[in-house]
Amino acid sequence: MTKITQSLISEHGISNDEFNLIREILQREPNLLELGIFSVMWSEHCSYKSTKKWLKTLPTKGEKVICGPGENAGIIDVGDDDAIVFKMESHNHPSFIEPYQGAATGVGGIMRDIFTMGARPIANLNSLRFGSPKHPKTRNLLSGVVKGIGDYGNCVGIPTVGGECNFHESYNNNILVNAMCIGLVKKNKIFYSIAKGIGNPLIYVGAKTGRDGIHGATMASAQFDDDSEESRPQVQVGDPFMEKLLLESCQELMKQDAIIAIQDMGAAGLTSSSFEMASKGSCGVKLFLDKVPCREEKMTPYEMMLSETQERMLMVVKPSKKKNTLRIFKKWGLEAAEIGVITQTGNMEIFFNNSLVGKLPIKPLADASPEYDRPSKKPRKKFKKENHKSVSIKSALLKIISSPNHSSKSWIYNQYDRSVMCDTYFSSEQSDSAVIRIHNSNKAIAVTCDCNPIYCNSEPMLGAQIGVAESWRNLIASGADPIAITDNLNFGNPEKEEIMYQIKEAIKGIKIACESLNYPVVSGNVSLYNETKNKSIFPTPVIGGVGLIKNISQSKGLKMKDGDNIFIVGNSFGHLELSEFNRICNKNHGRPPPLDLNEEKKNGAFVRKFIKNHNSIVTGCHDISEGGIIVALAELSIRNAKGLKIKIPSDVKNSIKWLFGEDQSRYLLIVNNENIIKEVARKERINLQKIAKVDGDKFCVIKKFEISVKKLIKYNNKWFDNFIEK
Amino acid sequence: MIYRVYINFKKGILDPEAEAIKKTIDNMGYNTVKRISKGKFFDIEISSSKNTLKDLEKISSDLLSNPIIENFRIIKK
Amino acid sequence: MIYRVYINFKKGILDPEAEAIKKTIDNMGYNTVKRISKGKFFDIEISSSKNTLKDLEKISSDLLSNPIIENFRIIKK
Amino acid sequence: MPKKVVSIIVFPGSNCDRDLNIAVQKYMNVNTKLVWHDDPSIPNQEMIFIPGGFSFGDYLRSGALATKSPSIKEVIRLSKKGVPIIGICNGFQILTECKLLDGALIDNHKRLFICKESFIKIENKNTSFTQNIKKNVVKFPIAHAQGRFYTSEGNLKSLEDNNQIVFKYSSMNGKTGKSENPNGSINNIAGITNKNKNILGLMPHPERAVEFKENNDGVCFFKGLQNLL
């Protein structure tokens, strides 16, 4: 037997304190298998040890929340016995190493989280951050990631309807790939992962287990043969076809009252799925590893327990339904096996070749997992000297809309099947959020994901609040009532005080905004250590928001018709610090725009109510975010291939500030009747101004400049093609 | 001169395509087929220089294959 | 026994992947690369019988390749 | 009179079967029978649909592995008896792979999956599949990675001579130039029939253009098929 040495312990990422705790729990030394299990169960990824304390502070309850964080995904009530299941998850590191497979398996993983709960996935989104376009790796990473996301979702037949994609040098060596999935389930058909019923069989189904993704640090043992280096791939290969089979077979099985508990095998594979199910059900498990379907020869218990082979599920079924369960999997051509049984011992007992090779108490291992209150410190800001440039309104606008971050993303989204399932009413290029009809009904949900890392880097708390508010605003602009969010917190190394500061502040920001907007957090994911050679990514807490549109005819997109008037809702102060405009002028320092959550609520409620009560008057709606008023208007012109006559209000002193300022809580409402909206706004004491009229084929800022819409479109379209074809 | 670069998955990497093909061959009734694995190749015509092989190595490892999951082998045709 | 089946596009069919790779190689600054074409191969382990070759021919023409666009060649390894 | 029943073949990786099923029932006024690919018999032979998706993960070549399914053997047999057969997207790929239709569908010329709304010109209105479509140009979504129709020059000529080319990618006004070609198909071909004109394959998805009034050109396609029954 392998001796547990100090180096083996640290290679498993286990600290000395943690090792002492392990000895205390076991009342003896662990063997290698047990050490491996502790190491993955207590890893940052599975135990959230650096963030748990702070995540607990987030608001997770609400009248529409059916299931908050803790299960495979969060669930909200959307009426008529329908529930929406959703979550976002990161696959950052694997996507950097192997962009295609890394991104693909990220999509696969999040979809399994959704359909293990009984839901049928109905939409995928993704939030992507790449390094500077000048960085030599960026192009391959971009094309690999987008193809990986597309191919996986397309093959399973789930529409990929939206997302965001930004470039910034802080991601040069740590790209972010966050995938979100939304599923639909009947309220009384939800499945959970709470194992129950002494003697019930544990069924394994899906791909055969290989040596995929057994982590570097845990490869230290001496039992491997010579070509073991080659035979332990760190990157998992995804098989979307297998995923489709799993999805359909699980849906078929779920109709049969056979499943007691079900969980996908995600990170830490068989270990985390079996421990989590047993821990939630306060029971024990006997695992017989000889029964695990293996892809490779001579796999050890250690490898089987730690493998991260994709497209696998674990479930507890009723003994009487076992035969039928296996029959259904067989019909779908899937490998399934009974690999264990539920016991009352509270222990995980692992057998291999008829002998007990590992025995661990389940509850203590889960409950005693470390929780750290890591020290944090506000970083001192360093100011680099800047050579400011001055630019005209026109050239600033053209620069922004042809920049990597604001160019048309059609190169990306055209690779995603958005129309499969026939329920995509708006994919996200057509509206501020994607709008997906609930099949066979007249309702729809709106979904969006948002984050502004530039703001977050300057003031993590405010930046995170703005992320929450922006997602809320995007849902409102699409005609939805916002309901809840999922979050994906991407940061650097939490053992550094400045990073821990960002994490705590960002979580506080999310908490404050969500509480104020009555917009609870129902699921989420944390990805830490996104740094290379001491350089961390910008703090990137991505918010995925979901809202409900009770009547799909009230959903709004970026539409406008000739003769329509465009009104701005909300106050414009002309905040240029950290704006797109300032960045073009090479001014990179400052603070994010302030956010008044009361103002946010008031303006949002107004827009929401106005769309509801005066649906036929409102042609479209758009929120104002990066780039300010002028970029929001240009986006409307581009999308509709229609001209605009824009009038800067007479009381505006600085037109650049007014046009490019990124003040929060503002919307553009496109209406075909100006009197009604004015009257309603006056009654509700809403700041409303008419600023543009839909007219002709030129984008015209009166007294400043004009440009043909055709040209605008050309500017907006060229970047991706040039970059990829280069 | 023409060189051929062979690329295949490293041992132990899941190859779902090969598995799907194998299953179909089984279903077609050929029970003598034991195993099937897949790879690709590139035929590269290159004008000779003293760096030819070094260049090909570099192209193969940097562009044609991903060393994390694939092996390559260069052969003169 | 292991046989290798090579498959490549028939002449005259545009292979956009090979073209894109050629372009990237040019951009990487290797001006000695003249032409590049792509193909795939399958290594098939088969227990010998008197029909082995006939079976392989059939598998290759019926399944592994599409004769409208592809050629194949079988080689004993 | 009881409704007629048409068959839809379902593969493990089909993903447009649900949508097709809905469109067929609703607009052809028939019942449907979903036939599992493993089933060697197809009892309802009024008309057979092969839906889109990734029948076997699109491994090897899209549609290739599906041609070995028992139900496809039966489709081939029935096709000879004149049963109307329609393959959409992956269904079209399967029909070419099992040689019921001419040519092959290979990687799009830009190597990327394409999903977008596409204008489709009805090139031949004299087939039983298209004679009832009033419009000259319809708007159907396309969504495929292997949609580039290829055939030899000789075969192309015979497709043309026999009026087998039914759909072409076009502009809103029916222009069928290079800039309207999304995937590099020869002569913008988006759909063809066999010589006998009882088999139709097309890459665009009419079943995805029936649900929302903003684009419901698919309705006329399915309604028009009723006269085949």
Ligand SMILES: Nc1ncnc2c1ncn2[C@@H]1O[C@H](COP(=O)(O)OP(=O)(O)O)[C@@H](O)[C@H]1O
């Ligand atoms: N990764 C992606 N996946 C899908 N759609 C995307 C992606 N990135 C961007 N988009 C879409 O492209 C459009 C413009 O993107 P972006 O500028 O990032 O959004 P926004 O204007 O909301 O900040 C949006 O509709 C967005 O949903």
Ligand SMILES: [Mg+2]
């Ligand atoms: Mg937005």
